[in-house]
Amino acid sequence: MPAPTEFLDFVDSNADAFIKRLGDAVAIPSISGEAAHREDVEKMAKWLDEQLTAVGVETKLVDLGDQTLPDGGKLKLPPALLGRIGSDPKKKTVLLYGHFDVQPARKEDGWDSDPFTLVVHEDGRLVGRGSTDDKGPILGWLNVLQYHFDHKKDLPVNLKFCFEGMEESGSDGLDDLVKKESQPGGWFHGADCVCISDNYWLNTRTPVLTYGLRGLTYFSIHVSGPSRDLHSGVFGRTVHEPMTDLIALMGKLVAGDGRILIPGVEEMVPPPTEEEKAIYERLDYSIEDIEESAGAKIAIADDKIDALMGRMRFPSLSLHGIEGAFDGSGAKTVIPAKVSGKFSIRLVPPQTPELIEPLVTFFLESEFAKLKSKNSLTVEHLHGGKPWVTDHNHWNFEAAKAATRAVYNREPDLTREGGSIPVTLTFADALGVNVLLLPMGRGDDGAHSTNEKLDRSNFIEGTKLLGTYLYEIAAVDQ
Amino acid sequence: MPAPTEFLDFVDSNADAFIKRLGDAVAIPSISGEAAHREDVEKMAKWLDEQLTAVGVETKLVDLGDQTLPDGGKLKLPPALLGRIGSDPKKKTVLLYGHFDVQPARKEDGWDSDPFTLVVHEDGRLVGRGSTDDKGPILGWLNVLQYHFDHKKDLPVNLKFCFEGMEESGSDGLDDLVKKESQPGGWFHGADCVCISDNYWLNTRTPVLTYGLRGLTYFSIHVSGPSRDLHSGVFGRTVHEPMTDLIALMGKLVAGDGRILIPGVEEMVPPPTEEEKAIYERLDYSIEDIEESAGAKIAIADDKIDALMGRMRFPSLSLHGIEGAFDGSGAKTVIPAKVSGKFSIRLVPPQTPELIEPLVTFFLESEFAKLKSKNSLTVEHLHGGKPWVTDHNHWNFEAAKAATRAVYNREPDLTREGGSIPVTLTFADALGVNVLLLPMGRGDDGAHSTNEKLDRSNFIEGTKLLGTYLYEIAAVDQ
Numbered sequence: 029m030p031a032p033t034e035f036l037d038f039v040d041s042n043a044d045a046f047i048k049r050l051g052d053a054v055a056i057p058s059i060s061g062e063a064a065h066r067e068d069v070e071k072m073a074k075w076l077d078e079q080l081t082a083v084g085v086e087t088k089l090v091d092l093g094d095q096t097l098p099d100g101g102k103l104k105l106p107p108a109l110l111g112r113i114g115s116d117p118k119k120k121t122v123l124l125y126g127h128f129d130v131q132p133a134r135k136e137d138g139w140d141s142d143p144f145t146l147v148v149h150e151d152g153r154l155v156g157r158g159s160t161d162d163k164g165p166i167l168g169w170l171n172v173l174q175y176h177f178d179h180k181k182d183l184p185v186n187l188k189f190c191f192e193g194m195e196e197s198g199s200d201g202l203d204d205l206v207k208k209e210s211q212p213g214g215w216f217h218g219a220d221c222v223c224i225s226d227n228y229w230l231n232t233r234t235p236v237l238t239y240g241l242r243g244l245t246y247f248s249i250h251v252s253g254p255s256r257d258l259h260s261g262v263f264g265r266t267v268h269e270p271m272t273d274l275i276a277l278m279g280k281l282v283a284g285d286g287r288i289l290i291p292g293v294e295e296m297v298p299p300p301t302e303e304e305k306a307i308y309e310r311l312d313y314s315i316e317d318i319e320e321s322a323g324a325k326i327a328i329a330d331d332k333i334d335a336l337m338g339r340m341r342f343p344s345l346s347l348h349g350i351e352g353a354f355d356g357s358g359a360k361t362v363i364p365a366k367v368s369g370k371f372s373i374r375l376v377p378p379q380t381p382e383l384i385e386p387l388v389t390f391f392l393e394s395e396f397a398k399l400k401s402k403n404s405l406t407v408e409h410l411h412g413g414k415p416w417v418t419d420h421n422h423w424n425f426e427a428a429k430a431a432t433r434a435v436y437n438r439e440p441d442l443t444r445e446g447g448s449i450p451v452t453l454t455f456a457d458a459l460g461v462n463v464l465l466l467p468m469g470r471g472d473d474g475a476h477s478t479n480e481k482l483d484r485s486n487f488i489e490g491t492k493l494l495g496t497y498l499y500e501i502a503a504v505d506q
Numbered sequence: 507m508p509a510p511t512e513f514l515d516f517v518d519s520n521a522d523a524f525i526k527r528l529g530d531a532v533a534i535p536s537i538s539g540e541a542a543h544r545e546d547v548e549k550m551a552k553w554l555d556e557q558l559t560a561v562g563v564e565t566k567l568v569d570l571g572d573q574t575l576p577d578g579g580k581l582k583l584p585p586a587l588l589g590r591i592g593s594d595p596k597k598k599t600v601l602l603y604g605h606f607d608v609q610p611a612r613k614e615d616g617w618d619s620d621p622f623t624l625v626v627h628e629d630g631r632l633v634g635r636g637s638t639d640d641k642g643p644i645l646g647w648l649n650v651l652q653y654h655f656d657h658k659k660d661l662p663v664n665l666k667f668c669f670e671g672m673e674e675s676g677s678d679g680l681d682d683l684v685k686k687e688s689q690p691g692g693w694f695h696g697a698d699c700v701c702i703s704d705n706y707w708l709n710t711r712t713p714v715l716t717y718g719l720r721g722l723t724y725f726s727i728h729v730s731g732p733s734r735d736l737h738s739g740v741f742g743r744t745v746h747e748p749m750t751d752l753i754a755l756m757g758k759l760v761a762g763d764g765r766i767l768i769p770g771v772e773e774m775v776p777p778p779t780e781e782e783k784a785i786y787e788r789l790d791y792s793i794e795d796i797e798e799s800a801g802a803k804i805a806i807a808d809d810k811i812d813a814l815m816g817r818m819r820f821p822s823l824s825l826h827g828i829e830g831a832f833d834g835s836g837a838k839t840v841i842p843a844k845v846s847g848k849f850s851i852r853l854v855p856p857q858t859p860e861l862i863e864p865l866v867t868f869f870l871e872s873e874f875a876k877l878k879s880k881n882s883l884t885v886e887h888l889h890g891g892k893p894w895v896t897d898h899n900h901w902n903f904e905a906a907k908a909a910t911r912a913v914y915n916r917e918p919d920l921t922r923e924g925g926s927i928p929v930t931l932t933f934a935d936a937l938g939v940n941v942l943l944l945p946m947g948r949g950d951d952g953a954h955s956t957n958e959k960l961d962r963s964n965f966i967e968g969t970k971l972l973g974t975y976l977y978e979i980a981a982v983d984q
Contacts, residue, residue, distance in 0.1 A: 261720060262923075324745075327745055346747060348839065350828055355827050355833035356829065364827065370837065370838070
C-alpha cells in the first residue's frame with residue numbers, strides 16, 4: 029500500500045511551514061549536558077508535548093527523577109515524553125523513538141551563524157544545532173501526523189512514541205522507563221516493531237537502513253609506582269617508571285593494520301558469508317569516501333569490502349590517551365607516579381563485554397608479569413555495551429525498503445554502524461521485536477560538530493519516507 | 507690552614523640572628539616563574555645588594571634586558587647581582603654562584619604553613635620556600651662575610667659573586683653575562699676556581715662534593731593523520747590511528763630495566779673503571795635510600811653500585827607523556843588526530859645532544875617506516891645540554907674535602923648528579939677553571955616541593971663549611 033498522493037503533495041506544499049516549525053524547535057537550546065540549559069530541555073519537552081497534543085496524540089510527560097552529578101550533587105532530569113495514537117487491533121503498532129535534547133554549541137566554537145537560529149541556505153542546507161540530531165527526524169513524524177490530523181485521516185498503523193531529553197548525556201533514566209513501559213499495561217506494550225531515526229546515511233547520496241551496531245567495552249589500565257611524581261634526572265634508570273611499563277602494555281594491544289592482538293578476541297568473530305560480502309560490495313561507499321571523511325589518505329585497506337567490514341563487521345581497538353602523564357605543550361622532565369592508559373574495543377557478535385573483559389585482563393596481567401617490573405598494574409573495566417545485529421529481511425525492514433524505493437526511487441544501502449546507539453538494544457531486549465534504524469540525514473550533517481545541518485530535501489523527502497514507511501508496514505504480508 | 511676558632515664560635519653564637527636573616531629573605535616571594543612576582547625578584551636583588559654592601563662587598567646590579575614570553579610579550583628580567591671583595595694578587599680568587607629566585611608556592615598546594623614565612627621547628631627544620639634552594643646557601647656566604655666584616659678580618663681569598671634571579675626559569679640572560687664578564691676586564695676574569703652551592707646531599711647524613719652532572723636532550727615526536735579528531739566507532743579499524751603508531755614507537759625506546767634501545771646510544775659510554783667502582787661502593791647510599799626517596803620498592807637494581815651508576819654514570823630515557831591525546835578522567839572514545847610523544851634522554855660523557863639527535867631521528871624514522879602507516883611522523887628536538895664531569899682530585903675539591911673533614915669530621919661522598927645544573931657548564935666553559943658543587947642541604951629538603959626546608963644544623967654547620975673551605979683554598983699546595 030503506497031502512501032496517498034495527497035500526503036506526498038501535502039508535504040511538498042507545506043515544506044516552508046515545516047521548516048519554520050523546525051526553526052522553532054532549534055530555537056530552544058535544549059542542551060542536556062549543561063546544567064544551565066536543563067530548563068530549556070524541559071521547555072523543549074513541553075513544546076513537543078503541545079505539538080503532539082495538537083495533532084491528536086495522547087501524551088504523558090514522565091518524571092525521571094534526579095541525575096546524580098560527578099560531584100555528588102543532584103540535578104532534576106528532564107521528563108521523557110510518551111505518546112500514543114490509534115488502538116485498532118487490526119493494525120500493526122509501531123513504536124517510534126527520538127530525542128529532543130541536543131549537543132552543546134557556541135558560536136565561538138566555529139559556527140558561521142548562531143547555532144540556535146535555523147538558517148536556510150540557498151543550497152538547501154538548514155543549519156542549526158539539532159537540525160539533524162535529532163529534532164529534524166522527530167519533526168518528520170510530526171509532519172506525518174499533521175497531514176492525518178488536518179485531513180481527518182486515520183493513520184495506517186497505531187503509533188506509540190518515546191521521546192527523551194537525555195540522549196546526548198547517557199540517556200539517564202531511560203532504560204528503567206522502557207523496561208517498565210514494555211510490561212503488560214505499559215505504554216509500549218504490544219508494539220510490533222520499533223523504528224529509530226537517529227543515525228545517518230553513509231554518504232550524501234544513498235538512503236540507508238541500518239541493521240547492526242558495534243558494541244563497546246572501555247578499559248583504563250593503571251600503572252603506579254612511586255608515591256609522587258619524580259624528577260627524571262634524579263630517578264631516571266634508577267626506578268621502574270610507570271610510563272615505560274604502560275607504553276609497553278599499550279603497544280601490545282593492536283597492530284597497525286587494526287588487528288586486535290589480545291588472544292581470543294579476533295578468533296571469536298566468524299568469517300563473513302558470501303551473502304554478507306555481497307551486501308558490502310553493493311554499498312555506495314568507497315575508500316575515497318572514507319579518506320574524504322577522515323580528511324587524509326589514511327585508509328588501512330585498499331579494498332572497499334575490507335574497509336567497510338573494518339568499520340562495521342569486525343571489532344576495533346583504539347588507544348585514546350593517557351591520564352596522569354605530562355600532557356601539556358613544551359617540555360617537562362617528569363616521571364609520572366601513576367598513569368592510566370585508556371582504550372576501548374568496539375565489539376561485534378558474538379562478542380560481549382562480559383566475554384571480552386577476562387581475555388583483556390588475563391592478557392594484560394600476563395604481559396605485565398613478563399616485564400618484571402616492580403610497579404603495580406590494575407586493569408579497570410569502565411563500561412560497555414553489547415553489539416546488536418538484527419534480521420534485515422524482517423517485514424519491518426521490507427516496509428522501509430519499499431518506502432525507500434517509492435520515495436527515492438532506489439534500493440537503500442543496508443549498513444551496520446561502527447558506533448553504538450544503546451537505546452536500540454534497550455528496545456530490542458525489552459520488547460523482543462524487530463528494531464529498524466531509519467536515518468533521515470546525510471553522512472556529512474556534522475551531528476556533534478559545528479554548523480550542524482539537515483538538507484531541505486532530506487527533511488522533506490525524509491518526511492515522505494517516514495509516512496510511506498507506515499503505509500508499507502500496513503501493507504506487509506507476513 | 508683551618509678556619510679560625512673565633513669564626514666557628516661566631517657562627518654558633520650568631521645562629522639565631524642568621525636564621526632571622528634567612529627568614530627576612532624567605533619573606534620576599536621572589537618567584538621568577540610568575541609575572542606577578544617579578545617585582546619581588548627585583549626587591550630580593552636589592553635586599554641582597556644591601557646585605558652585601560653592608561659587609562664590605564663592592565656590587566653591581568646588571569640589567570639583563572627583557573624576557574620574551576611564550577605569547578610573544580616582553581617582561582623585564584630581574585637584574586643579576588655581581589660582587590667582589592679583595593684583590594690581593596697573592597691570594598686565590600674564588601667565584602661564588604647562587605640564585606635568589608624561588609619556585610612558585612601556595613599554601614593550598616599542601617604546605618603546612620605559609621610558604622613565605624620561615625617556620626623554625628623544634629626538630630631543627632627551617633621550613634619555607636627558598637630556605638634550601640637557594641637562599642640558605644647564599645646567606646651562608648653572607649654569614650661568612652659577616653664574621654670578617656664584624657671582626658675587621660681580611661678574607662683568606664679574594665671573592666667574586668654571581669647571584670642571579672632567573673635560575674628557576676631557565677637562567678634567562680645569564681649565559682651572555684657570564685661569557686662577557688669572564689673576558690679580560692670583566693668582573694669574573696681571573697677567578698681561579700668556581701664554587702656553586704645549589705644541590706643536595708645524597709641522603710640526610712653525609713656531606714657531598716659533586717663532580718659530574720648528566721646532560722639532557724629532549725624530543726617530541728609528532729604523529730598526525732586525520733584532519734580532525736575522529737569517532738572510534740565510525741573510524742576504528744578503518745584508518746591508521748596516530749596513537750597506535752605513536753605508542754608503537756614510544757615502546758621501542760627503552761627497556762624495562764632502563765637500557766636505551768636506540769642503537770648507538772648505550773655503546774657510546776665507556777665501561778666504568780675499577781677506581782670509579784670504588785667511589786660508588788663508598789657512597790653512603792643504599793637501595794633502601796632510593797626506595798624510601800621514591801616512596802615505593804621499585805628500584806631496578808639489586809646492587810648498590812648498579813643502582814647509583816644508573817643514576818649518575820649511565821644515560822637514562824624517560825617517557826614523559828603525550829600531548830593531544832585524551833588526558834582527562836573518565837572515558838572518551840576519541841581517535842586523536844595529532845599526538846606528540848615527549849621523552850628525554852639524560853646524557854653522560856662523551857654523549858652530547860648533537861651526537862645523540864641523529865641517532866634518535868634515524869631510529870624513529872626507520873621504525874616508523876616498518877609500521878607501514880599512512881600517517882606522518884615528525885621528530886622534533888626540543889632542547890638539550892651537555893653533560894659535565896670534572897677532576898675530583900683538583901685542589902678546589904681537595905680544599906672542600908679538608909673543610910668537610912674539619913667541620914663534619916668525615917670524608918665527603920663524591921657524587922655525580924643525575925640531573926643538570928646548566929650554569930655549571932657555562933662557568934666551566936667561559937672561565938676554563940675547575941668548578942666545585944658544594945651542597946649545603948640534605949637529600950630530603952624538598953627543593954621544588956611543598957614544605958621545603960633546610961635543617962638548622964645544615965645552615966649553621968654549612969656556614970662553617972663554606973668559610974672553612976675558603977681557608978683551605980688559601981692553604982692548598984698546588
